[in-house]
Amino acid sequence: MLASTDNPEFSPDQLPEPEPRQWHSLRPVQAWLECLGNLPFALILTAGIWFASMTTRPDLIGHPALAATVTALLWFRMLIYPHIALRHRGYAVRERDIVFRSGWLWRRISLVSYSRIQHVEVGQGPMQRQFEVSWIKLFTAGGALGDLTINGLAAEEAARVEQWIGERIDSHARALQQALGNDEDVGIAEPDADAELKTEIQAPEANKP
């Protein structure tokens, strides 16, 4: 062996469930802001599609039905999908980690432990400032792809979450320092042995606060 440090073994059946019991939803105005941001692109792309359709052979790419279908899909993605997607987004702040879910058809749940957060950033765009909405970004050591961004929090809520995470990071650092000094495990409660493991990512309606 190259090194000898503690490496206790856990039974996976005794670990706490990865999903929270209650999800917090985001501000609905966020969907409208996303639509507003998408609108110029939707208009430009639509003009491009119809220009291409009118200048090519109507029996091939220039078939009006094809152009209409592509336009409909584009507008759905740009202007309607943000509303659907927002309903399926949610987050939960827990004792040891923060959880974020997203996706309508392709769903995703992301978990970031406070012990791994390098720093936290809270920000607002100009339009978000008008509607008192913020985003919060959690930076990990995993590079840009390993970071987690939650967009559409109420500004006050974002500030509270930031403060909570800051306190958790500090308390974890203290616990780690103490554990290293005393040569023992980090002072976090044992996992719940009776934790129920669900069998499927639940539908968003079932978990709405």
Place this chain on the structure above:
Amino acid sequence: MIPSQWSRLSLWSMLSFLVQALKAGWQLLVAWVIGGSSFLQRSELEGSSIWMALAAGGLFLLAVQTVWSWLFFRWRVDSQRVEIAKGLLFRSQLQLSFDRIQRVDVTTPLWYRPLSRVNLVLESAGSSQKEVTLAALRIDDAEALRTQIRGHQASSTEPASELTAQDHDPGDIVHRLDFAALVKIGLSTPTALVAFPVLWGLYAQLPNDRRTQVENWLQGPLHQLADGGLLQQWGFWILTLLMLVLLSLVSSIALTTLRWYGFVLRRHSAVLRQRAGLLSVREQDVRPIKVQQIVYRRNPLQRLLGIGQLKLTQASSSENEKTAFVVPGIGPEQAQWLQDAIHQTGDREHDPWQSISNSWYGMAIRFGLVFPFLVMTLAFWLTGASALTMLLAGLAWSLGFLVWARRRYSLWSWRRNADVIAVRSGLLGTREVSVDLCRVQRVDMHQSPYQRRRRVATVVFWVPSGHIQLPFIPMSTARQLTALGMWRAATTTRAWM
């Protein structure tokens, strides 16, 4: 001597700055010469004087750049960090704390070998290129600085037992390459495979008269063996192919020898150190505690020859093939032993490899058969190709895809050993990636509509050097692994970066 006050590097470091300038600006130099000559030709100057002027100008620019870089590069070291200040117009100052240094490499370029000088390369996490190169240090100074950095890191982040454990054999050789092993690596590296089409492409670009010359030169020996006709034509092509293959293999072995000659991997108390190189010697060391991911890769030729390549990935993102800590020519059993040693899995039994859910097969068939069918129907409609052609093309695609999907599915598997997750995949070549869960930064659990129906999910563990993905595992297992990853991230007392 390691400076505690701001100091310049030695004068010999100008050689390194010159090489850096050449590497950074060779495209500019070529453009300068070609563009300049075309401009000057119009002004009706003598041909030779044009080239002389351009060459002198280019050399002058290189010299200025080199001296400039050396003049405004200063460094100093205190008990906690290395500090670098460089540039005059665009000034930059870098403080690199010893704790944040991921790798300390000592390289000895050919031109420094007679001078007993080395380059010390320091890399930290989160940068796309190497942070600091301290050029032309004396060997003793480089060694002293490396020892200082490693000593500081060990005392601040690791239990003292790691440095003083009695069961370690300092300097124990873990892996070494003899010439036969170098030949094996040379034969199995992609260079040998790539060289052939490249050479063929170059030959095809030759003007007709040159190609005729080459063909005549190659045909010469054949004239002595057989006289004209079809045999000569076939013989010419066979001989050409053989020569190109031979040339590519020899060049590949030569390149491998240049890079890996004298390769030795040693195990010290808390460090793995390797040294290799024929002309320029490179010595790299890595602390197992800094290793985020281990990738063991074998292409079909390597599998045939019983070797593979082990790559130890750290949080430093400049992990390309040239600068990464790579152990070449290592067999599967030895690679497994090394992985266990780095992950500290001890004597625990390995769980057997588990296949991913056969739902993946179902999804692959849907995407591989239904989607191409739709595309082909569309193509038939647009191009008006005959129905029989489309049917035959579709059948060929489907059969080929079914064979591929079945093989791929059977080779995609994962296993957990203590807190280490490993994923193996590959069709002809294989790739095995393992991470220790205590290094996890974020965990993602994905589900597509199809996966939701089949009650399977894809779990992605993000570590500082990238990610590892477990596709199509049962939902209950996905939840357990996610929970385990988060639990380990929150509770571990081990240093993870």
